[in-house]
Amino acid sequence: VAEFRNVSRIYRMGDNEVHALDDVSCRFNAGDYWAIMGSSGSGKSTMLNLLGCIDRPTNGEYYVSGTAVSTLNDDDLSELRGRHIGFIFQSFNLIPQLNVLENILVPRFYLEDPGIGLVERARDIAERVGLGSRTDHRPRELSGGQQQRVAIARALINDPSLLLADEATGNLDTQTTEEILELFDELHSDGMTILLVTHEEEVGKRAEQVMRLKDGAIESVAYNRPT
């Protein structure tokens, strides 16, 4: 369970302030599948970055399973971030010097040595996202959509309980998008909590609930179908 209580994220530059998130309170329950939507600059990535413990609120508090994240020490925070949360970044953040397989395994580097079982798992996930034959290629040898799929695979290597996907299908064609969304449906059926930022209405319809942001605040919350 992840909960925001009056969370704001304010960027200050000289005299200017940008209220990327403005006094947001909301709750995401285990096993939920949300689409977070809204116009460019409305605060979607900011929200995901806070949820993924990559950034900190300016004001307010973020609770995970009842514990205030601000009270966690560095080891606990790293554990939470590295083991329980899978993050697909909007800009992929692949490491240019590593090949596809090594990029997928990067989250493991932070937790323990990859080992033999994990290389096999990484190959399996690469295959699931359609890149089984490209595992020794570097990011610059891949198309935009192929890079995005490496980012998806990397987010899944630790079998996270919470998947944060920031525009995970924006560079993918319709068929590949469908394959990725079917993978997300399977993961969700297995109990994964998924928050999916997207601009594509058709992608948003795949989630159970849709939250729309506007100017750093929640504009609306709706169910796609009864739960």
Added chain:
Amino acid sequence: VAEFRNVSRIYRMGDNEVHALDDVSCRFNAGDYWAIMGSSGSGKSTMLNLLGCIDRPTNGEYYVSGTAVSTLNDDDLSELRGRHIGFIFQSFNLIPQLNVLENILVPRFYLEDPGIGLVERARDIAERVGLGSRTDHRPRELSGGQQQRVAIARALINDPSLLLADEATGNLDTQTTEEILELFDELHSDGMTILLVTHEEEVGKRAEQVMRLKDGAIESVAYNRPT
């Protein structure tokens, strides 16, 4: 007029070959508006990179206004690339150390000093893409969609005769996408040749003609409406 005659682009890595473009012949006339579509990895960015003189064919020849690009000397090539072609990259390629206004002006740095008139023009274009109030921000202080719009503005600063847009709206919400496409409509009405790579069918419908690639070859060419 841009013409490919039996153009291939082959990447060789050890024993492996990837035929990113495979013996493609096609012609784009001045004032055309094309959408280039196809699945991830089908060769769209590769085609645009060749058209934009950022890359060179492995085989075949690329002609611009009847002149083989391979015969151009470095100065002519730089002139063609810098003055006549505007390129919106799939990965934006903004310079982190420069602010929005300076990023928009980068293509001018290669041609001459920006001067006073050009700074005004850059502000005008920043305004046109909805970033008038953010011109002194750096890329990391912008959302994904905002960065994409800086890339669009930068491609327009030289008022190019040919605009190559690689997934230019993938990170934009519906309303911002519409605003950008209306801007493209205006530029096309003024005579600009536009080639727009997109995965979004609705965006593809805005072009006059649609070329679909598959496995590095042209699968189909169709008109959206009679010309």
